[in-house]
Amino acid sequence: MAEESPFPTGFRLIPDCFDKAAQEALVDDIRAVLRAAPLFRPVMPKTGKPFSVQMSNCGPLGWVSDVKGYRYQPVHPATHAAWPQIPNRLLDLWADLAPEAPPPEACLINYYETGAKMGLHQDKDEDTFDAPVISVSLGDTATFRIGGTQRKDPTRSVRLASGDVVVLGGAARLAYHGIDRLIAGSSSLLKNGGRVNLTLRRVTRPAV
Numbered sequence: 001m002a003e004e005s006p007f008p009t010g011f012r013l014i015p016d017c018f019d020k021a022a023q024e025a026l027v028d029d030i031r032a033v034l035r036a037a038p039l040f041r042p043v044m045p046k047t048g049k050p051f052s053v054q055m056s057n058c059g060p061l062g063w064v065s066d067v068k069g070y071r072y073q074p075v076h077p078a079t080h081a082a083w084p085q086i087p088n089r090l091l092d093l094w095a096d097l098a099p100e101a102p103p104p105e106a107c108l109i110n111y112y113e114t115g116a117k118m119g120l121h122q123d124k125d126e127d128t129f130d131a132p133v134i135s136v137s138l139g140d141t142a143t144f145r146i147g148g149t150q151r152k153d154p155t156r157s158v159r160l161a162s163g164d165v166v167v168l169g170g171a172a173r174l175a176y177h178g179i180d181r182l183i184a185g186s187s188s189l190l191k192n193g194g195r196v197n198l199t200l201r202r203v204t205r206p207a208v
């Protein structure tokens with residue numbers, strides 16, 4: 001009898017999708033983005049409680065959170081400048097892994113220092129869930145948790161290491177997920193340690 005997959009349909013992990021040289025090139029791309037669009041520390045809607053993760057974005061739209069709520073907007077919340085373009089290396093990844101989908105509009109950059117985490121949540125601030133979300137992990141390994149489309153569904157823990165890519169399509173697109181912890185010192189990619197996660201997303205429905 002075939003065993004049931006422990007992951008939601010549409011969850012695809014590609015270990016070591018980016019080799020060391022490609023990871024270094026991607027870190028250089030992200031450093032350039034962050035010079036134009038510095039990391040900011042979002043706060044929770046209503047309570048104003050700061051996130052432990054710092055963020056920035058590239059692409060026509062960026063995800064932000066403040067006391068007023070979660071939303072996508074075309075400018076940085078502090079500088080009010082348009083977000084920088086998504087690096088070509090990431091547009092190429094999207095074209096390779098989601099050839100049917102319209103181009104990504106948002107690339108959220110999450111920066112985790114040791115001790116930072118992200119609670120279990122769904123990504124549902126987009127106007128469309130047809131396209132997958134594609135995630136790239138860089139730096140220290142993280143323990144990632146993924147469940148089903150209901151908060152009460154059982155969850156699984158998966159380690160995401162530097163260079164790993166996850167594609168979340170189909171039912172997995174609306175799965176609950178989060179980051180439990182980092183494994184400090186597990187990678188030497190980032191000179192000050194920590195972890196960068198990039199998530200590419202389609203936000204709006206394509207015109208045609």
Ligand code: MD3
Nearest residue numbers: 110123133135168172173175177197199
């Ligand atoms: C599963 N980021 O930015 S990446 C997020 O590592 C986010 O920073 C985590 O959750 C991080 O929203 C997890 C893997 C990931 C990204 C998007 C998903 C898993 C997902 C969307 C739907 C389901």
Ligand code: FE
Nearest residue numbers: 121122123177
């Ligand atoms: Fe998420």
